[in-house]
Amino acid sequence: MKKIILNKGKDKAAWQLHPWVFSGAIKSTVDHPKNGDIVAVFNNEDEFIAYGMYNAKSRVAVRLLEWDPSKEINEQWWRARVAKAVNKRLALLNEENDTLRLIFAEADFLPGLIADKYADYISIQVHAAGTESVKDIIVDELVQLLHPKGIYERSDLKSREYEGLPDSNGKRYGEVPPEFVEIVENGIHYQVNIVEGQKSGFYCDQRENRAITARYAKDKKVLDCFCYSGGFTLNAFRQGAQSVTSVDSSALAIETLKSNVQKNGFAADKHSAVQSDVNKYLRELGEQGEKFDLIVLDPPKYAPSRSTLEKASRAYKDLNRRGLLLLNSGGILATFSCSGAMDIETFKQVIAWAALDAGKEIQYIYQFCQPEDHPVRASFPEGEYLKGLLVRVV
Structure with missing residues (x-):
């Protein structure tokens, strides 16, 4: 097998089961490995560490797969890994939830692979050359395990x-999903656009957080910012919200949200759907003297890397300051960050600064995290990206 030799002192993380080997850690290669090849990784003393997928074009030059030297990375290895990831999630499926993440890349020892189940369809994303080379095997194993209508x-x-790698979009098995696939999450029905929607179609990582936040919605005036297809909005209505205003910059998201409100039989006269830049809309609400009892702030990723964290922190602070200014006394703010570069302690500090600037005294009453189908592997803390806080204005 083609080999990778690491520089002296650059093998510690790999021994500790971290799945990434950066290009700067590599001393030499043996037998000219090509991008996507399976390689054996050795330390400077020629001791075997692990098998992995090589790619000279990537900053992450090797994505480690297997630390047992007796194992062979073949078709059966890939099938077994896919089956293990899927089978441990099946207990999460029931009549109230038919949508979840089946495979979460490095967290499931399958670097470069995301698979989400939306009712009878599966959406996949492949973002590593080595995984791309076994995509057909992965698709076939998902078919054998779950018998979907389409992938x-x-x-x-x-x-x-x-x-x-070039972009790769399209049907990989069975039927092309219809324009809208109907799914159920927390007993609520959604129409999901798998083909053209954001990411893989729906943000199932907020499933539990939506239900928790909705506990505070009964008889309350709610503002759902960055609402997308309405996860927090619909959960709030299900728990008896007095009214909900939903805001998103995407016209498709707003139209999908309106359809979802109607599909679930919630009163349209209690709902206001606004297509707008959220920060601009929050300023306008402040100028109008509007107040709310519960506000959800679930923005896109502001800090894609540590180099952008300082700028992102300012953006998070300003966004949350505007939100806090719109809350009644005793009001609740559910605020989130999906930036892996921002840890929860930093996020708490940012919210504290936002409260100080808003002249509000706050309490942290709950800390949100990723659900069970988005696990965080102990040796790969980078997989922990979603965090949030439930904040009460005193």
Whole structure:
């Protein structure tokens, strides 16, 4: 097998089961490995560490797969890994939830692979050259395990460019999903656009957080910012919200949200759907003297890397300051960050600064995290990206 030799002192993370070997850690290669090849990784003393997928074009030059030297990375290895990831999630499926993440990349020892189940369809994303080479095997194993109506690929990620891969979108098995696939989450029905929607179609990582936040919505005036297809909005209505205003910059998101409100039989006269830049809309609400009892702030990723964290912190602070200014005394703010570069302690400090600038005294009453189908592997803390806080204005 083709080999990778690491520089002296650059093998510690790999021994500790971290799945990434950066290009700067590599001393030499043996037998000219090509991008996507399976390689054996050794330390400077020629001791075997692990098998992995090589890619000279990527900053992450090797994505480690297996630390047992007796194992062979073949078709059966890939099938077994896919089956293990899927089978441990099946207990999460029931009549109230038919949508979840089946495979979460490095967290499931399957680097470069995301798979989400939306009712009878599966959406996959592949963002590593080595995983791309076994995509057909992965698709076939998912078919054998779950018998979906169709599997659709949405591999149009920036990370593929770094791997030297072109975008790859389209049907990989069975039927092309219809324009809207109906799913159920927390007993609520949604229409999901797998083919053209954001990411792989729906943000199932907020499933539990939506239900927790909705506990505070009964008889309350709610503002749901960055609402997308309405997860927090619909959960709030299900728990008896007095009214909900939902805001998103996407016209498709707003139209989908309106359809979801109607599909679930919630009163349209209690709902206001606004297509607008959220920060601009929050300023306008402040100028109008509007107040709310519960506000949800679930923005896109402001800090894609540590180099952008300082700028992102200012953006998070300003956004949350505007939100806090709109809350009644005793009001609740559910605020989130999906930036992996921002840890929860930093996020708490940012919210504290926002409260100080808003002249509000606050309490942290709950800390949100990722659900069970988005696990965080102990040896790969980078997989922990979603965090949030439930904040009460005193």
